């Protein structure tokens with residue numbers, strides 16, 4: 023479903039990604055862990071082409087972009103639709119209701135008619151447990167509720183893959199569970215997901231594989247049981263010792 027080959031990203035003098043290779047099969051959940059600044063967010067943003075990689079090839083669901091060459095804008099636009107992104111900071115439109123936030127993408131980007139977009143948005147808000155909050159504005163919702171709207175909004179575009187960038191990091195601890203539950207339900211339904219998170223319990227319970235990144239490379243990847251109980255690399259062991 024996802025294939026990354028030789029992905030590099032440089033900001034000015036700073037080489038942030040130094041040759042990432044990664045494959046993710048359809049329906050799998052991959053959790054990415056690693057120290058702050060190791061390039062986890064940058065890798066996700068490259069997959070969504072919010073950042074333009076310096077070089078490398080990214081393929082998702084049969085569509086491929088090769089960043090060693092100039093990539094046409096229209097190719098980027100269609101590629102971006104393959105992934106849905108959920109941000110740490112929710113990024114909802116503050117002047118739109120929950121329902122309008124979820125309807126916006128399909129109407130504006132896909133040209134879906136308003137009634138169809140509304141029906142779909144209602145179903146998605148119900149799915150994330152917010153049927154009764156559809157007419158609320160973001161400021162009237164808790165962080166956990168806003169993030170669930172964020173997930174519904176990403177799903178409304180019917181992506182092949184969902185990318186989560188520290189989706190619970192900004193939440194009060196008592197609100198983390200409700201967001202993780204929605205993510206676990208999605209995983210159980212067979213959604214292909216890449217999740218950058220510090221929630222090791224989520225990684226243990228929901229991940230098919232855990233990837234440990236450090237200094238712009240994938241240091242180790244393994245099943246959660248293996249990587250948490252028996253990390254092969256010294257750097258992984260050190261990181262896990264620090265956070266557990």
Ligand code: ADP
Pocket residue numbers: 033036038056057058059060061062063064065
């Ligand atoms: P992580 O998600 O693992 O914490 P990031 O991908 O956010 O790491 O950041 C990796 C490095 O790239 C950091 O040193 C960060 O300061 C730098 N970086 C990220 N985005 C930019 C940017 N837009 N411009 C310059 N440097 C950036």
